[in-house]
Amino acid sequence: MRGTALRPRRYSRRVREAGLGYLLLAPSIAVFAVFIFYPFFKNFYLGLYRNPFFPGQPRRWVGFEQYSDVLTSSEFAKSVRITVLFALYTVPLGIALGLALALAAHQRLRGIAIYRTIFSSTIATSVAVASVIFGTLLNPRVGLLPWIGLESTPPILENPTWALLAVSVTTIWQNLGLSFILMSAGLQAIPDDLLEAAHVDGAGAWSRFRNVTLPLLSPTIFFAVIVGSIFAFQSFGQIDLLTRGGPLGDETNVLTYFIYRQLRGTEQVPDEGVAAVLAIALFAITLLLTVIQIRVLERRVFYGR
Amino acid sequence: MAVDQAAGRDFWSAGDRSRASRPPGSGRASRVLKTAGRYALLTVLAAIVLFPIYIAIVNALLKPDQIAGEPPTFVPTDPQWHTFPDAWDGGHLGVYLRNSAIVTAFITLGQVVTAILAAYAFAFLEFPFKRTLFVTFLATLMVPFEVTIVTNLATVDSFGWLNTYQGLAVPFLATGFGAFLLRQAFLQVPRDLQDAAAMDGYGHLRFLTRVAVPLARPAVAALAVFSFLGAWNQYLWPLLVTEDDRLRTVQIGLKQLRQTSLDQVNVTFAGVLIAAAPLAILLIVFQKQLVRGLTAGAVKG
Numbered sequence: 001m002r003g004t005a006l007r008p009r010r011y012s013r014r015v016r017e018a019g020l021g022y023l024l025l026a027p028s029i030a031v032f033a034v035f036i037f038y039p040f041f042k043n044f045y046l047g048l049y050r051n052p053f054f055p056g057q058p059r060r061w062v063g064f065e066q067y068s069d070v071l072t073s074s075e076f077a078k079s080v081r082i083t084v085l086f087a088l089y090t091v092p093l094g095i096a097l098g099l100a101l102a103l104a105a106h107q108r109l110r111g112i113a114i115y116r117t118i119f120s121s122t123i124a125t126s127v128a129v130a131s132v133i134f135g136t137l138l139n140p141r142v143g144l145l146p147w148i149g150l151e152s153t154p155p156i157l158e159n160p161t162w163a164l165l166a167v168s169v170t171t172i173w174q175n176l177g178l179s180f181i182l183m184s185a186g187l188q189a190i191p192d193d194l195l196e197a198a199h200v201d202g203a204g205a206w207s208r209f210r211n212v213t214l215p216l217l218s219p220t221i222f223f224a225v226i227v228g229s230i231f232a233f234q235s236f237g238q239i240d241l242l243t244r245g246g247p248l249g250d251e252t253n254v255l256t257y258f259i260y261r262q263l264r265g266t267e268q269v270p271d272e273g274v275a276a277v278l279a280i281a282l283f284a285i286t287l288l289l290t291v292i293q294i295r296v297l298e299r300r301v302f303y304g305r
Numbered sequence: 306m307a308v309d310q311a312a313g314r315d316f317w318s319a320g321d322r323s324r325a326s327r328p329p330g331s332g333r334a335s336r337v338l339k340t341a342g343r344y345a346l347l348t349v350l351a352a353i354v355l356f357p358i359y360i361a362i363v364n365a366l367l368k369p370d371q372i373a374g375e376p377p378t379f380v381p382t383d384p385q386w387h388t389f390p391d392a393w394d395g396g397h398l399g400v401y402l403r404n405s406a407i408v409t410a411f412i413t414l415g416q417v418v419t420a421i422l423a424a425y426a427f428a429f430l431e432f433p434f435k436r437t438l439f440v441t442f443l444a445t446l447m448v449p450f451e452v453t454i455v456t457n458l459a460t461v462d463s464f465g466w467l468n469t470y471q472g473l474a475v476p477f478l479a480t481g482f483g484a485f486l487l488r489q490a491f492l493q494v495p496r497d498l499q500d501a502a503a504m505d506g507y508g509h510l511r512f513l514t515r516v517a518v519p520l521a522r523p524a525v526a527a528l529a530v531f532s533f534l535g536a537w538n539q540y541l542w543p544l545l546v547t548e549d550d551r552l553r554t555v556q557i558g559l560k561q562l563r564q565t566s567l568d569q570v571n572v573t574f575a576g577v578l579i580a581a582a583p584l585a586i587l588l589i590v591f592q593k594q595l596v597r598g599l600t601a602g603a604v605k606g
Contacts (some may be wrong), residue, residue, distance in 0.1 A: 018432035020509060023439060024422040031419070031479035036445050039456030046455060104350055111344060118351040121358070124585040126538040128556040132577045133361050141570055143375045145359065173357060181596055234449050237540035241560055254602070256451050256541070263436045263458060264545065275455045283452045289446055 004201035040283075046276035051269070059273065070277040075258075080281075082164065083254040089168035090175070098174065098179025099217075103209075105180075106187045116184070121176035127237035135242050136165055142198035158247045167238050169254055174229075174238075179224065186220030187213070187236050214227065219297075226293040230286055236260065255282050327446050334549055365389070365574035385571060392562070392576035399559035400551060402583065404470075405537060408554060411474040412536035417529050420483030425513055427484065427490035429499070445481035451541065458545055468549040477536065490524035491517055494544045527597040534595070555580045 007290045047067055049059040058236075059230045070076055105112060122130070137144055156162045190213060236256040241244060245253040245261065249281045255278060262275035364372050366381035366390050393399060410465045426432075427439055457476055466472030493515055518525060543554045553561070561575040588595055 014431070020431035021426040021430040021435070024430070026424040027419045028442070028479035028481075028484060029425045029438075032441070032445050032481070032563040034460065035457055036448055039460070040448050042456040101350060101354070104347055107343065109340070109347075112347075115347045115351055116369035117589070117592070119354055120592075121354065121585075122595075123534075124588045125358075125581055126556055126584070127540055128538075128559040129577055129581045130357075132559050132573065133357050135365075135563060136570055136577075137357070137360065138572050139570060141369070141373050142364070143373050144377045147375045147377050185596070202494070203401060230449070232375065234451050236451070237556070239538070240544070241563060253441055259451065259454070259544075260541070265454065271461075272455050279452045279455055282449065286449050286452075287447060303433050 038210035043276040043279050043283075044271050047280060049273050051271045051273045053269070066273055067277055070274055071281065075253075076278070076281070078250060079253050079258045081253050082250075082252060083233055086168060086171075086235065086252075086254055087229050088165060089165065090232050091169045091225060091228040093173050094172045094181070095178050095221060096223075096226060098181075099177060099183045099221070101176070101180045102187055103213075104181035105184065119180045120177040122174055124180065125174055125177075126243060127174060127235075130170050131238045133164070134170040134173070139244075154247070157243055160247050160251045162254050163243050163247055167242050170238050170242065171232075171235065175228070180229075182220060182224050183217070186217045189220075190216045221292070222296060226289055229289050232280065233285055233289075255285075352488070361574045361577055365571055366573055371569055388569075388571045389574035389579065391569070392572045392579055395561045395572065396558060397550065397553075398558060398576060398577045398579050401553055401555040402580070403553060405555040406583075407470055408473045408543075409533055409536040411470065412477045413532045413561060414478045415474065415478035416478055416483050416532040417525060419461035419479045420487050420528060421518060421525070423484040424491055425509075425517060427457040427488045427518070428494075429509070429512075440563055442481045442484050448484075454541070461546055466546070468547050468552045470552070473552070473554070474536075474544055474548045476542070480528075480532065483532065486528055487521060487524055491523035494520050523594075523597060526591075526594040530591050533587070534584075549552065582589075 022162055048061060048063055050066055051059050052064045067276060105116050105119055125133075135144065135157065145156070150156075150160060152159050156166050194212055194216070195208055198212050203211065233254075235254060238251055239254055239257045240260070243252040245251075245257045259272045259275050259278045259282070262271045262278065265271065326582070358511065363379060366384040366386070367378055367386060367486045368383075371378045404517055423442065427435065427519075461467060461472045464472075466475070497514070498516060498520075502516055507515070539554070543557050544560075547553050547557065550561075559577065559580055562573055562580075
């Protein structure tokens with residue numbers, strides 16, 4: 001008797017709760033649908049169409065021809081190579097330097113908070129701020145580099161040998177604060193008694209670092225490597241501000257800049273079809289890195305805890 | 306800063322090793338020496354990290370021929386303070402900073418609000434397809450924004466939103482990361498508290514505003530700082546959707562500054578410092594929230 005009396009009320013409450021749930025999710029879902037999922041899937045469709053040579057004409061269906069043209073082009077291969085090189089220059093060194101700073105600041109000393117603030121300070125610089133500072137310092141009109149013997153003709157940012165390295169140094173400096181903060185947080189999570197025990201057992205500083213700190217820090221380092229690589233593959237501002245993809249046209253033409261050129265190219269007609277194929281390639285690389293991360297994290301949970 | 310609370314022991318300095326076998330008597334002197342050595346190391350590292358900023362400050366105050374000179378001038382004896390007003394006026398920095406502030410406020414507020422609403426639904430409500438929808442939210446994290454720009458540019462154009470604040474902000478008004486972060490925080494709200502609130506006749510709105518959000522305040526603050534930083538530093542999207550100088554954000558303004566005043570290197574440096582100042586001040590104030598936001602994903606795994 002009581003059950004049947006309650007059922008309609010409970011039912012309507014459930015419906016109301018579900019309605020509220022969808023209502024609360026609606027704003028987010030609307031933004032995601034229009035600005036993430038729709039453009040994401042549209043890429044695959046756009047890639048099937050060749051853009052008209054003259055603006056105003058309809059685009060032409062070419063199927064997978066455009067995919068294979070773009071993905072096998074030497075321009076694409078070079079762009080991927082430069083993007084990978086850029087990640088290799090910036091990620092490992094950036095993390096190592098962040099770790100070095102974090103280790104140096106991981107001690108009980110009066111005033112250590114000031115040093116920590118300084119070490120994390122580059123987090124307050126945007127890509128644009130860092131790029132303009134470094135770009136101006138590398139300007140031949142500034143006497144600092146010639147003075148320390150780092151002069152080159154053509155100037156560093158126009159020099160095929162040096163341009164990518166200069167962009168990388170700028171990036172490493174700009175990300176140093178973030179790297180320091182991540183590594184410091186990782187160090188805080190290591191229990192003091194483990195290091196204490198190693199100390200009592202007579203392990204030296206290097207041995208404690210090598211055998212206790214580093215293994216326990218490895219999840220943090222791994223996280224930083226993956227996230228850092230994903231960031232590196234998305235870097236754009238420093239290229240646009242320092243080299244615009246050059247010198248020689250494409251010596252620093254990373255994938256994001258390649259895409260940008262297709263949309264807002266100065267020398268060519270905007271080409272959405274090619275840009276879409278490049279965007280899919282960028283997505284595939286990011287996805288690969290994310291999958292690797294999940295795989296390794298799963299393994300860590302299995303062995304570690 | 307969170308890191309301050311749990312400063313651990315030093316395992317970097319090799320000096321520690323000899324602590325047990327140190328001959329008696331020399332203890333105090335060697336400890337003083339070791340401490341001095343640590344400060345020296347930290348100070349050298351700090352100087353290296355700050356060097357580019359220091360050079361930017363010095364060069365902003367020098368005359369162009371001093372900047373070009375060798376050896377470089379490291380202390381401005383005749384500071385050229387006029388470079389700052391020059392950069393402000395010549396670089397339209399007032400307009401650019403205002404635009405950045407408007408767009409950033411819009412995005413930060415939007416992300417925090419939409420994330421609170423979505424996280425509340427995921428944490429406290431039951432409805433069909435909840436899991437699927439949650440996975441959909443997480444899936445947005447897999448799609449880098451750069452992957453979506455081709456169509457987003459066309460979409461924003463078709464809305465007539467090129468060169469508008471809406472065009473700059475609306476695509477970023479929701480965040481999968483934020484919804485996830487706040488859901489985790491809401492799940493920490495004790496069950497007893499929910500029951501007590503229900504007994505007191507709290508509806509969902511009252512429970513959200515009086516119990517859930519206040520309890521999750523650290524996470525909300527972390528998300529706000531995180532969103533702020535991301536929005537303020539945006540570069541690619543503002544570059545694509547604004548061509549009108551009156552709508553440019555400060556990051557794009559820096560590009561103009563770099564191109565137009567190359568013969569006045571000191572003015573460029575002054576402009577960079579002005580552009581960097583607001584964020585630097587904010588981050589000093591909100592350092593704790595920032596560190597929490599940045600490390601939310603890292604340490605817990």
